[in-house]
Amino acid sequence: xxxxxxxxxxxxxxxxxxxxxxxxxxxxxxxxxxxxxxxxxxxxxxxxxxxxxxxxxxxxxxxxxxxxxxxxxxxxxxxxxxxxxxxxxxxxxxxxxxxxxxxxxxxxxxxxxxxxxxxxxxxxxxxxxxxxxxxxxxxxxxxxxxxxxxxxxxxxxxxxxxxxxxxxxxxxxxxxxxxxxxxxxxxxxxxxxxxxxxxxxxxxxxxxxxxxxxxxxxxxxxxxxxxxxxxxxxxxxxxxxxxxxxxxxxxxxxxxxxxxxxxxxxxxxxxxxxxxxxxxxxxxxxxxxxxx
Amino acid sequence: xxxxxxxxxxxxxxxxxxxxxxxxxxxxxxxxxxxxxxxxxxxxxxxxxxxxxxxxxxxxxxxxxxxxxxxxxxxxxxxxxxxxxxxxxxxxxxxxxxxxxxxxxxxxxxxxxxxxxxxxxxxxxxxxxxxxxxxxxxxxxxxxxxxxxxxxxxxxxxxxxxxxxxxxxxxxxxxxxxxxxxxxxxxxxxxxxxxxxxxxxxxxxxxxxxxxxxxxxxxxxxxxxxxxxxxxxxxxxxxxxxxxxxxxxxxxxxxxxxxxxxxxxxxxxxxxxxxxxxxxxxxxxxxxx
Numbered sequence: 001x002x003x004x005x006x007x008x009x010x011x012x013x014x015x016x017x018x019x020x021x022x023x024x025x026x027x028x029x030x031x032x033x034x035x036x037x038x039x040x041x042x043x044x045x046x047x048x049x050x051x052x053x054x055x056x057x058x059x060x061x062x063x064x065x066x067x068x069x070x071x072x073x074x075x076x077x078x079x080x081x082x083x084x085x086x087x088x089x090x091x092x093x094x095x096x097x098x099x100x101x102x103x104x105x106x107x108x109x110x111x112x113x114x115x116x117x118x119x120x121x122x123x124x125x126x127x128x129x130x131x132x133x134x135x136x137x138x139x140x141x142x143x144x145x146x147x148x149x150x151x152x153x154x155x156x157x158x159x160x161x162x163x164x165x166x167x168x169x170x171x172x173x174x175x176x177x178x179x180x181x182x183x184x185x186x187x188x189x190x191x192x193x194x195x196x197x198x199x200x201x202x203x204x205x206x207x208x209x210x211x212x213x214x215x216x217x218x219x220x221x222x223x224x225x226x227x228x229x230x231x232x233x234x235x236x237x238x239x240x241x242x243x244x245x246x247x248x249x250x251x252x253x254x255x256x257x258x259x260x261x262x263x264x265x266x267x268x269x270x271x272x273x274x275x276x277x278x279x280x281x282x283x284x285x286x287x288x289x290x291x292x
Numbered sequence: 293x294x295x296x297x298x299x300x301x302x303x304x305x306x307x308x309x310x311x312x313x314x315x316x317x318x319x320x321x322x323x324x325x326x327x328x329x330x331x332x333x334x335x336x337x338x339x340x341x342x343x344x345x346x347x348x349x350x351x352x353x354x355x356x357x358x359x360x361x362x363x364x365x366x367x368x369x370x371x372x373x374x375x376x377x378x379x380x381x382x383x384x385x386x387x388x389x390x391x392x393x394x395x396x397x398x399x400x401x402x403x404x405x406x407x408x409x410x411x412x413x414x415x416x417x418x419x420x421x422x423x424x425x426x427x428x429x430x431x432x433x434x435x436x437x438x439x440x441x442x443x444x445x446x447x448x449x450x451x452x453x454x455x456x457x458x459x460x461x462x463x464x465x466x467x468x469x470x471x472x473x474x475x476x477x478x479x480x481x482x483x484x485x486x487x488x489x490x491x492x493x494x495x496x497x498x499x500x501x502x503x504x505x506x507x508x509x510x511x512x513x514x515x516x517x518x519x520x521x522x523x524x525x526x527x528x529x530x531x532x533x534x535x536x537x538x539x540x541x542x543x544x545x546x547x548x549x550x551x552x553x554x555x556x557x558x559x560x561x562x563x564x565x566x567x568x569x570x571x572x573x574x575x576x577x578x579x580x581x
Binding site for chain 1: 294295297298300301302304305306308309311312313314315316317319320323330376379380382384386387389390392393394395396397399400401402403404406407408409411412414416417418419451454455459504508511512514515518519532533536537540541546549550553554556557560561564
């Protein structure tokens, strides 16, 4: 994964030699900073405004910067609200369970598609790949009907199991497993090892990084997922955070600063994940797009 | 052939994928040729659903609105994220801080992003509205006018997705070989020429991927409509996905909703094929190896 190349250098000696000297170089760097600061303000600015608004206890949005007025009362009120805490726990549990299920079944399938020869392997893999381009709308109605036939509506099973059906993880991991040289496995096979042994002893240890990429990708996507949980969660106590915030909007609208606090709480875990695992986010972006 | 040893590895994914992806898709196709409801029983309807969908003015409007949304969003996304990718790929100190700030909205759920932007244009306290009316002396109709509302939806969508696509372009620019750039400089190419003649042609495959991703996401715009406009004013921001949702889950006909989603899929496929085909054609014209 080209993570280390991301900070690749532009300060090439050739540029310095051919450029018009130190002054124009300084000017160039200054203009890059200026552009980057403007872009950062446009993208991060609204988020910071929301953080600001969440620190005020007022019916209307209040963006004043006076630190003395700031209060955590919105947060205190949300965390003392049983339903809201339930939404957070639901979001954590659903995102974590979808992630666990996805990574588990996908790494197994990836191994089969990459290292076991079986009938119709290539064609079934290609069919799977093709569905990556399928908009959710094309399967939405029957998935819902099936889930309701199976009694999954308003249960965690409905929120979790159908969300782990997508092909992306198999595609991502298969590419990686296929890159593991057969010679590593041949030796083990000659010694009589079966696929399970090879999978556990050779492939799994080598797959830690792409599995982490997939895990983070899946977790973030499901933490923020809206339409499917909206359909599955019929009662208030089964809602995830985005569904809760969006649908019971009216209940909160008497106090907009309460909504902003909810928004900040839903962002915080993602921001933390991003701060710690930034290279995996970038890795997922690369794997998801550039190679396909 | 080793199917028996493959089965335990494949079983989990095969069940999930088969039950919640493959079977539902086939069933969607089947539903489009049926009439009635699941409770009262389905009967074969031939092409009636397709005929009804083709003659449905509200569906045509929803498709048109979706199309307008894409016409605004796709060029905007491409220009903004290529520019940002270029910016982020330059190595000045502190770029990783800028990168995190620009990526921040991509970490938000679309629901939250929608609420944030609704607050920004709030008539009483919204900073954007106060800037527009107070500083620029503009009376922006925001969500009260269909066209403005669609542009607004595109801009919020851009805001939530630009960080992601910018990172893709950033890594694409970083992967352009230094030797090639140095060679161009030695040949006396200006910075602009290097960008348009060397860098952009080289990242064309990445552009194609991004175009297809943006298209697939744009065609099923739903979350933002739900939080920001609820399809209004009137039906002015009904998008295809919103109308399908209304039909399938708010007391419409399930076969009818299925038919609309098939039509939507066909439209998406045509647009995606157009982008992929066009990219290939132009790539051949460049005469690159």
